[in-house]
Amino acid sequence: MANFQKGKVDIVAVAKAAKVSASTVSRTFNHPDLVNPATRKKINRAVQKLGYIRNRAAQTMHGKRSGTIGLVVPTINHAIFAEVIQAFSDSIDKAGFSLLLASHGYNLDREYAMVRKLLEHRVDGVALVGLEHSEATIRLIEQQGIPALEIWNYAETSELPCVGADNHQAGRMAAEHLLALGHRDIGLIFPDTIGNDRASHRLSAVLEALGSRNITVPDHRKTEAPYSVSQAKQATLDLLDQRPHPTALLCGNDVIAQGALFATQKLRLRVPDDLSIIGIGDFKGSVDVEPGLTTIRIPAETIGKLAGERFTDYITSDEPTNFSVCCELKCIVRGTTGKTPMQPGALRNT
Amino acid sequence: MANFQKGKVDIVAVAKAAKVSASTVSRTFNHPDLVNPATRKKINRAVQKLGYIRNRAAQTMHGKRSGTIGLVVPTINHAIFAEVIQAFSDSIDKAGFSLLLASHGYNLDREYAMVRKLLEHRVDGVALVGLEHSEATIRLIEQQGIPALEIWNYAETSELPCVGADNHQAGRMAAEHLLALGHRDIGLIFPDTIGNDRASHRLSAVLEALGSRNITVPDHRKTEAPYSVSQAKQATLDLLDQRPHPTALLCGNDVIAQGALFATQKLRLRVPDDLSIIGIGDFKGSVDVEPGLTTIRIPAETIGKLAGERFTDYITSDEPTNFSVCCELKCIVRGTTGKTPMQPGALRNT
């Protein structure tokens, strides 16, 4: 009963119903202070009655902001990205923006395509996860002069503003925690580092930190595992097949660390008595495994929230000032790390 | 060097550069077969040179589709929703649509607000998770005459088309699996069922299935836990404090089941020898815990994918035909369920 002329409810329909001009209706929305309170009331009643909903597309055409922000992630499906997306979404929502989300599955060409797609929708800004992007993507962003942001990683050298954490530091902190507990024989499980700046920053920092204590990690103490609990579990089983096994495992991320933990359960190793495990990330769920996973917390939620706030500020500001935020890391000690066993490297496992 | 008149690259700029009219440029995009290949080439060159990107906002204003689909979820942050979102996103992307994502944190009023927001952006359709929505939301959708879809749950009685699984059946299947293994003394851990149709459907089906074998579940074998591994763990610890403890635990979802599993590890109970555990959902990660979690698989990925496909078909079709899909459930038997111990209910735990 509300809108008779089905679908024909535009600003002029409202104007007609309220017996004013379209301009006045428009003003009621955009500059309410410029219109007489009485008229405003009339108009609002008409809006209610007709069920009018503003058309952002038409506004956008007018040079007004579209009110959307694009976010391009490698995948929505990883706990850690889901957390960032959630926080980012909430944060920009507070500023009145909507989220256009796209994922590229770790394919930089697809990332380019996604950014283009978002640009067609005239997003007011585009946020990208990570520091690695195709040349074309960067050029596109620059050429279109659209506000852009790198989220999740932090690096001073980045061409774009970024809000994230320093993965180099994360690696160092993890290594130092194990060193402080007396571990010298440390196994490393990392994802493939090519095309993954996070992993490579972490790994190089770990090796550096160990090196500064004159510890080198022999090849048979290093193994690779993808971002998958079950595959990490298998990789860990292989690694722990050696006698003596290392006294600690440093994992490139929490998913791998979880896989490692499950592997030790299968082997009936006691954690942390027989073996310490540390991860990086502090994913949702890391606190819940038994025992709780010691890890370097990368504050996903803070990053997402902060990124959203700063970015919307930047976009809505008249004289935008550049920004970049490096979020603090923290070593969260839970149950999977402990002092070195008495006889380092002693074998007690079946 | 590309766009001199910074930001002024519209269709007429391209037209000018290619020495044709704007109409022809538009046609090259929308009806390429209507324009001479030679002209097309000229135009494409101009597009390249100027870095022109189509303006969907302007198209939208023209009654063309906006090319966006809105998805409103309770939260992005749960493994299971992340999986659906990913699949849905990929699926609609293939059909050329972009995803406008919003979350409401289980607040139906916020859900309404989000749908409104999406409508302002003139999405071509809106997909909602679950079957429970405010009266206002339903009215809004109906009044605006926008294609809508319920995703994740399936129910014949739904007012809107839906793509999802039948939670009643899921509950029954879980109960029947335990019954088939000989369990008669079963503990139940479920989330609060008010305002959660999924949980309540599952629970009532479980009680029904048990009832049909003349098994009633006494109150001290029922407990409540929220969607949180650690809180479920605690709830399980409380439940298992009783002697004798039940021979099996049926959990309302996999997150709870994981918490339960961690609890048994803490209690040094052997699973499944001392206690069987079954979940519902088959979340990402359920396969990876040690031992692998037996559960009723709700095919999140399939649901998301199918929903995306059907919905975009529906939207782009000239004569849309109604649709609803009930996705198949499957009992995935892994390591956490086994035959009843010899003496049912015997206590062997510390």
Next chain:
DNA sequence: AATAGTATTGCAAATGTTTTCATAAAATCA
């Protein structure tokens, strides 16, 4: 009461496209 100032409103142009209609050029047919 005349003047100046302010508050409120409407008109019309502008935004970037798509599409209908008309026209011109080229190709086909007898």
Next chain:
DNA sequence: TGATTTTATGAAAACATTTGCAATACTATT
């Protein structure tokens, strides 16, 4: 070769809004 169809293009209207400018009505000031 003239008539007819087909192909290719452009002009202009339409889409739903915003906003600069102008006009009107009201209020305050002298």
